Amino acid sequence: MSFHWEFTIGARETQRFYRMLALEKWGKGIAGFGLVGALTAWMYTVGGSMSPAVRALAVLGGAAAAMALLTVWLVGYTALKVQGQMRSSGRESYIQETDIDGFGIRVTVGKNRAKLGFEGLARVRETRGAFYLFLAGNQAWILPKDQMEARECRELRSLLSKVVERGKLRLKRETERI
Numbered sequence: 097m098s099f100h101w102e103f104t105i106g107a108r109e110t111q112r113f114y115r116m117l118a119l120e121k122w123g124k125g126i127a128g129f130g131l132v133g134a135l136t137a138w139m140y141t142v143g144g145s146m147s148p149a150v151r152a153l154a155v156l157g158g159a160a161a162a163m164a165l166l167t168v169w170l171v172g173y174t175a176l177k178v179q180g181q182m183r184s185s186g187r188e189s190y191i192q193e194t195d196i197d198g199f200g201i202r203v204t205v206g207k208n209r210a211k212l213g214f215e216g217l218a219r220v221r222e223t224r225g226a227f228y229l230f231l232a233g234n235q236a237w238i239l240p241k242d243q244m245e246a247r248e249c250r251e252l253r254s255l256l257s258k259v260v261e262r263g264k265l266r267l268k269r270e271t272e273r274i
């Protein structure tokens with residue numbers, strides 16, 4: 097099984113990648129802000145004449161509001177930061193030629209070429225929109241699913257599950273929508 101694609105990596109793909117990284121990094125922080133929101137709501141409702149059910153709803157609402165506010169801020173901040181970086185680089189998109197077979201991955205962007213065996217990948221992550229083949233913590237090759245056929249996604253998922261260590265792999269289940 098071998099694959100060849102010429103992906104166009106633009107603002108949308110780059111934004112999705114950095115948003116995924118930010119949400120991964122801040123997942124526990126978002127939960128912590130939810131706890132602070134819940135405790136704040138609890139403190140404001142203690143000693144009042146609210147029923148326990150209404151107080152519980154207020155606590156849940158406080159948690160949800162704090163988590164939502166931080167998430168919206170984080171997504172917005174990340175989007176602005178990526179836009180600024182793209183503007184300063186002067187490049188809004190690029191073509192990433194990607195070849196994958198049972199032996200590894202070869203990627204060409206402009207005059208730059210890279211070749212890597214599957215054992216050299218730091219991790220592999222699949223989201224609803226793309227496959228990310230990580231070279232390091234925040235550096236990955238982006239394989240956008242909307243530029244692939246559904247059959248190719250299934251076959252790539254199958255290949256990756258065979259050649260990448262289980263601990264480095266986070267793929268969608270076959271039954272999940274692409």
